[in-house]
Amino acid sequence: MNSVPITLGQLLELGLLPEHEVLGGASGLHRPVRVVVGSDVHEIPELAPGSVAVFGREQLVLDDLAVDLAVRLAGSAGLSGIIAAHPHRRIPFVTTRLADRLALPLIGVPDIAPAAVVTAFDPYVRAPEIAGLKVLGEVARRFQRPPADAQALVSSLTAAVGEPVALVDAESRLLAGDPAVHALLDGAAVRLGERHPVAATTGTDDEGLLLHPVQADPSGPAVCWIVVRRPRFGTGVLLEPVRNAIAIAALSFALHVAGEAVRTEREHRRRSLLLNEILEQPEELGSRSVERATALGWRLAGWHTAVQVQVSALPAAVRVSALGSELEERLTEHGMPVTPVERAEGWMFWTTSEAAADPADPGPLIGWIVRTLAAIEAEHPGLRLCAGIGGAHPGAAGIGRSAEQARQAALLARTAHRPAAVEHIDAASTRRLLAGWYGTAALRGATAELLAPLDAADPSGALVRTLRCYLDCQSSAKAAGEVLGIHRNTVMQRMDRIAELLPADLGDPDDRLAVHLATRAVGVEWDES
Amino acid sequence: MSGLRVGVDATAAVALDEHDRIRAVRHGDTPARMLEQLLTRDIEAAVIDRVVAILPDPEPAELKAGARVAVLRIGAPATTAIPPLAAWPARELAMLAGPVTVVRGGHEYDGRVSAPLDLAAVTEFAHGCAGIAGAVAVAGVHGLEYPEHERLAAALLAEQLSVPVIRGGETEALGLLERENTAVLDAAMTAAVDARIGELTAVLSARQPNAELFVLRGDGTVLPAHRARRHATALIGAARAAALHGAVRLAGTASAVVVEARSDAAVVGRVRGGLLPGAGRLREIAGIRTGVRTPRPVVVSRRQAGFPDRFGAALARMRAGHDELPVVVLGDLADEIAGVPVIRPPDGELAAVLGAATAEAAGSVDRIFWQGAGDRQESANRARRLARDAAVRAGADPRTLRETPVRAALTTYVPVPAARLQVTAIGALLQPAPVTP
Numbered sequence: 007m008n009s010v011p012i013t014l015g016q017l018l019e020l021g022l023l024p025e026h027e028v029l030g031g032a033s034g035l036h037r038p039v040r041v042v043v044g045s046d047v048h049e050i051p052e053l054a055p056g057s058v059a060v061f062g063r064e065q066l067v068l069d070d071l072a073v074d075l076a077v078r079l080a081g082s083a084g085l086s087g088i089i090a091a092h093p094h095r096r097i098p099f100v101t102t103r104l105a106d107r108l109a110l111p112l113i114g115v116p117d118i119a120p121a122a123v124v125t126a127f128d129p130y131v132r133a134p135e136i137a138g139l140k141v142l143g144e145v146a147r148r149f150q151r152p153p154a155d156a157q158a159l160v161s162s163l164t165a166a167v168g169e170p171v172a173l174v175d176a177e178s179r180l181l182a183g184d185p186a187v188h189a190l191l192d193g194a195a196v197r198l199g200e201r202h203p204v205a206a207t208t209g210t211d212d213e214g215l216l217l218h219p220v221q222a223d224p225s226g227p228a229v230c231w232i233v234v235r236r237p238r239f240g241t242g243v244l245l246e247p248v249r250n251a252i253a254i255a256a257l258s259f260a261l262h263v264a265g266e267a268v269r270t271e272r273e274h275r276r277r278s279l280l281l282n283e284i285l286e287q288p289e290e291l292g293s294r295s296v297e298r299a300t301a302l303g304w305r306l307a308g309w310h311t312a313v314q315v316q317v318s319a320l321p322a323a324v325r326v327s328a329l330g331s332e333l334e335e336r337l338t339e340h341g342m343p344v345t346p347v348e349r350a351e352g353w354m355f356w357t358t359s360e361a362a363a364d365p366a367d368p369g370p371l372i373g374w375i376v377r378t379l380a381a382i383e384a385e386h387p388g389l390r391l392c393a394g395i396g397g398a399h400p401g402a403a404g405i406g407r408s409a410e411q412a413r414q415a416a417l418l419a420r421t422a423h424r425p426a427a428v429e430h431i432d433a434a435s436t437r438r439l440l441a442g443w444y445g446t447a448a449l450r451g452a453t454a455e456l457l458a459p460l461d462a463a464d465p466s467g468a469l470v471r472t473l474r475c476y477l478d479c480q481s482s483a484k485a486a487g488e489v490l491g492i493h494r495n496t497v498m499q500r501m502d503r504i505a506e507l508l509p510a511d512l513g514d515p516d517d518r519l520a521v522h523l524a525t526r527a528v529g530v531e532w533d534e535s
Numbered sequence: 536m537s538g539l540r541v542g543v544d545a546t547a548a549v550a551l552d553e554h555d556r557i558r559a560v561r562h563g564d565t566p567a568r569m570l571e572q573l574l575t576r577d578i579e580a581a582v583i584d585r586v587v588a589i590l591p592d593p594e595p596a597e598l599k600a601g602a603r604v605a606v607l608r609i610g611a612p613a614t615t616a617i618p619p620l621a622a623w624p625a626r627e628l629a630m631l632a633g634p635v636t637v638v639r640g641g642h643e644y645d646g647r648v649s650a651p652l653d654l655a656a657v658t659e660f661a662h663g664c665a666g667i668a669g670a671v672a673v674a675g676v677h678g679l680e681y682p683e684h685e686r687l688a689a690a691l692l693a694e695q696l697s698v699p700v701i702r703g704g705e706t707e708a709l710g711l712l713e714r715e716n717t718a719v720l721d722a723a724m725t726a727a728v729d730a731r732i733g734e735l736t737a738v739l740s741a742r743q744p745n746a747e748l749f750v751l752r753g754d755g756t757v758l759p760a761h762r763a764r765r766h767a768t769a770l771i772g773a774a775r776a777a778a779l780h781g782a783v784r785l786a787g788t789a790s791a792v793v794v795e796a797r798s799d800a801a802v803v804g805r806v807r808g809g810l811l812p813g814a815g816r817l818r819e820i821a822g823i824r825t826g827v828r829t830p831r832p833v834v835v836s837r838r839q840a841g842f843p844d845r846f847g848a849a850l851a852r853m854r855a856g857h858d859e860l861p862v863v864v865l866g867d868l869a870d871e872i873a874g875v876p877v878i879r880p881p882d883g884e885l886a887a888v889l890g891a892a893t894a895e896a897a898g899s900v901d902r903i904f905w906q907g908a909g910d911r912q913e914s915a916n917r918a919r920r921l922a923r924d925a926a927v928r929a930g931a932d933p934r935t936l937r938e939t940p941v942r943a944a945l946t947t948y949v950p951v952p953a954a955r956l957q958v959t960a961i962g963a964l965l966q967p968a969p970v971t972p
Binding site: 048051081083084107 | 747759
C-alpha cells in the first residue's frame with residue numbers, strides 16, 4: 007500500500023472520465039481516495055471513509071430528490087466524492103451549495119456504467135504512481151525520434167502530458183505553443199539566460215509551471231526552454247514522472263537543435279567556399295561551380311551591388327551563428343530574398359539587376375537594409391549591427407569588386423557609432439578617401455596614440471566621446487551638450503581637461519584633423535586580417 | 536473545530552459555542568438586523584456553522600395577501616365525491632381559490648395504477664392557470680406511497696408556469712383531503728415565508744456565506760430554509776416548541792416536564808428524548824383541516840377563575856406516568872407548584888432562541904403500509920428507513936440518529952393485510968468535515 011493516496015481531483019485529471027463535470031463540492035477534490043465503489047443510496051452509510059461512490063442511472067440521477075439525501079449521507083460517512091449520471095435539467099442550486107458546504111465533490115457524467123468507472127479508477131487508487139508512469143511511457147515513446155520542429159515538440163508533449171506547453175527562447179520570447187502558458191512565465195521568477203540552467207518548478211497547482219532547459223551543449227546556456235503548465239493536482243508521486251517526461255522531451259529536442267545546427271553549418275561552409283571561388287577566380291569558374299551558384303539563386307551575369315553586414319557590439323546572450331539565419335529570414339521578410347554568406351568580417355550578399363545601374367545610387371537598397379538591421383537589433387537588446395554597400399559592377403568579376411567596396415563602406419559604418427548604421431561607397435564620396443585611410447593599420451595606430459592619454463585618464467571613454475562629439479559639432483559646446491545629454495558647461499569643463507591631456511593642440515588645423523580622425527577610429531574593433 | 540450556532544426569533548438572537556455556552560446576545564430589533572449586528576459586531580471573526588430561525592406564525596392578513604392558488608387533484612374518477620376546497624370557509628375560499636380541477640390518474644392502495652395520468656388535461660390546466668395563479672397545489676390519491684403521478688404533474692406544471700408548485704405527498708398525512716388542503720395553504724404562504732427567509736439569507740450570504748440557514752418547525756426540529764419555504768404550515772407553533780426545548784437544555788437534561796409561566800397564562804408541556812409528544816390530532820388552520828400534526832402543549836389561562844386548580848390538574852396530567860421527569864419552570868410561578876421539586880434555570884427569557892440554536896432534525900412517517908408482498912417486519916423496516924431518510928434530508932447526521940419504537944395499528948377494517956405504522960427518527964445536525972489531503 008502506498009503512503010500518499012491519490013485524490014479525486016488527480017483521478018479526474020487523468021482523463022479516465024470523459025465529459026465529466028464537477029457540479030459542486032470542488033474543495034473536496036483534495037480529499038484522499040481510498041477506494042472507488044459502485045453503490046446504492048442506502049448503502050452509503052456503510053461505505054468506508056475516503057470512498058468514492060459511483061451510481062448508475064437506476065440508483066441515482068443528479069436531479070432527483072434522492073441527491074440531497076445522498077450528499078448528506080456521503081458527507082456524514084466521510085466519503086470523498088459522488089459520481090452519477092448528469093441530470094437533463096440543471097442541478098438545483100441548493101444541492102450544489104450543500105455539496106460545497108460539505109466539501110463533497112459531486113461529479114456528473116453524461117453516460118455512466120458504474121462497473122466500468124470502478125475498473126478504470128481502481129488501478130490508480132491502488133497504485134497512484136502508475137498514473138505518472140503512464141505519462142512517462144507515453145513521452146518516451148513519442149520522443150524516440152527527435153521532433154521535426156518546435157511545433158511538433160509542443161503538440162506531442164501537450165498530447166502526452168495533457169497540459170498546455172510552450173517553447174520559449176532564452177530571452178523569454180514565445181517560439182511555439184500556448185500563449186497563455188507564455189503569459190504565466192512573466193510572473194515566474196526564473197532566470198532563463200543563466201549560464202548553467204537547471205529545471206525549475208514554480209507556483210502551486212494550476213498557476214504553477216514546470217520549466218526545463220534545452221541545451222545544445224550540455225555545459226552551455228539554454229538554447230530555449232520547455233514550459234509546461236503544472237498539472238492541477240500534480241503533487242508528489244504524480245509530479246515527478248511528469249518532470250522526467252519533460253526532461254526526455256527536452257533531450258530529444260536538443261538532438262533536433264544540434265542536428266539543425268550541423269546542417270546549417272555545413273550549408274554555410276559550402277556557400278562560403280563557392281563565394282571564395284567567385285571572388286578570387288571570377289574568370290575561371292568551373293561549370294560545376296556555375297551550376298551550384300545557379301542552384302542557390304546566385305546570379306553571375308548582370309550588374310551586382312554587394313552588401314556586407316558586420317556586428318559592432320555583441321551581447322553575451324546572442325549567438326553569432328544564429329544571427330546568420332535570422333539575417334536571412336529578416337531580409338526575406340523585408341523583400342530581399344538573398345542568401346547571406348558568412349565571411350571573416352560578417353556576412354555578405356549581393357543583388358543583381360539586368361540593366362547597367364548607376365554605380366553611385368543604390369536606390370531603395372539602403373532603406374531596406376537599415377530597416378532590416380533595426381528590426382534585428384530591436385529583438386536583441388545591446389546588439390549593434392552595421393552594413394556597407396558597394397557600387398554596382400558588371401559580370402562575375404563585378405561581384406568581387408562591389409564586395410571590396412562594401413567591405414570598405416562597412417568600415418565607415420562602424421565609425422558612425424549609431425544603431426543600424428549603413429554606408430554606401432559612392433565613387434565621388436569623401437568617405438571613400440576616409441575608407442582608404444581607415445584601411446591602413448599603421449596610420450590608424452599612430453593616430454590612436456594621440457588619444458592614449460585620454461583613455462588612461464578616463465577608462466570609461468566619456469572624454470573621448472565628448473571630444474568626438476564636440477569636433478563633430480563644429481566645436482560647438484552647446485550642440486555637443488545637446489547630443490550627449492549634458493550641460494554645455496560640462497562639455498566646456500571636459501574640453502579644458504582634454505586640452506590639458508592631449509599631446510596635440512586643437513587650435514592647430516593639422517593637429518585638429520588628426521585628432522578628429524583618431525576619435526572616429528577609436529572604439530572600433532578593426533579586423534586586421 | 537466546529538463553528539458557532541445561532542438562534543434567532545422576533546425578540547432575540549443568540550450565538551452558542553460548541554459547548555452550548557452563550558457567546559453573544561442581541562435584543563430589540565428585527566431578526567435580520569439582530570443577526571447582522573451579531574455577525575458584524577459581536578462575533579465578527581468567528582465562523583458560523585448554522586443559523587436556526589424561528590419565524591412568527593402566519594397572520595390571517597398574510598393569508599389574505601397570499602397568492603391565489605390553483606388546485607390540481609389527480610384522482611378522477613375515484614375521488615370526485617368531495618371536490619377540492621369543498622369544506623373551506625367561504626372567506627378563505629374567496630381569498631385563495633384559483634382555478635380548480637380534477638384529472639384522471641392516481642393509484643390503488645396496492646400500487647396499481649387506477650387510471651393513467653391525463654397529461655393533456657394537466658397541460659390544459661396549466662394554460663388556464665397562466666397569469667391567474669400565484670402558486671399551484673397538486674395532490675393525488677394514494678400519492679404518499681405512490682408519488683409518480685404527483686411528481687409528473689408537478690414537473691409539467693413547474694415547466695409551464697414559473698410559480699411554486701407544492702405537492703400533497705410532501706406532507707406526511709393519511710387523507711387525500713388533508714394533504715390537499717395543506718398543499719394549498721403552503722402554496723398560498725410561500726411568498727410570505729420566502730420574504731422572511733430572504734431577509735436572513737441576504738445577511739448570511741454577505742457575512743457568513745458558508746453558514747447553513749434552517750427554520751424551526753412546530754415540533755421544535757429544523758428544516759433547511761429552501762424546504763421550509765414550501766411548508767409554511769409546518770412552521771406554526773415553532774416559538775412555543777422552541778421554548779420547551781430550550782428550557783430542557785437550560786436545565787441540562789434531555790427530558791423534562793416544562794412549565795412556562797406568563798402574565799396571562801401558563802403553558803405546560805413535556806420533552807422526551809428531544810421530541811414533544813404528538814397531539815394525536817390534526818391541526819385546523821383558519822377552520823381548514825390540514826395534515827399538520829404539530830404538538831400542542833396545554834395552555835392554562837390566568838384570566839379565568841380557579842387558575843391554581845386548573846393548573847394543578849394540567850401539570851398532574853402531563854406528569855402522569857412520567858414521575859421520574861424533573862419539572863423545569865420558566866418565569867414566576869411559586870405557589871401553585873408547592874410540593875413538587877423544580878428546576879429554575881437562569882437565562883429563562885432566552886429559552887426559545889437557545890432551543891432554536893440547539894435544535895435537532897427529525898423525520899416522521901405515519902402511513903398505511905400494504906403488506907401484500909412482504910411481511911410485517913419488512914414494512915416496519917421500510918417505515919424506519921423512510922423516517923431516517925426524512926431526518927437526514929431535514930439536516931440530521933445519519934450517525935447520530937435515534938428512533939422511536941415503531942407504533943403499529945392494525946387496520947382490521949380493510950380486506951387486505953395492512954398496518955398503519957408510525958415512527959420518528961431524530962438526530963443532531965450534520966457538520967461539515969474538514970478536508971485533510
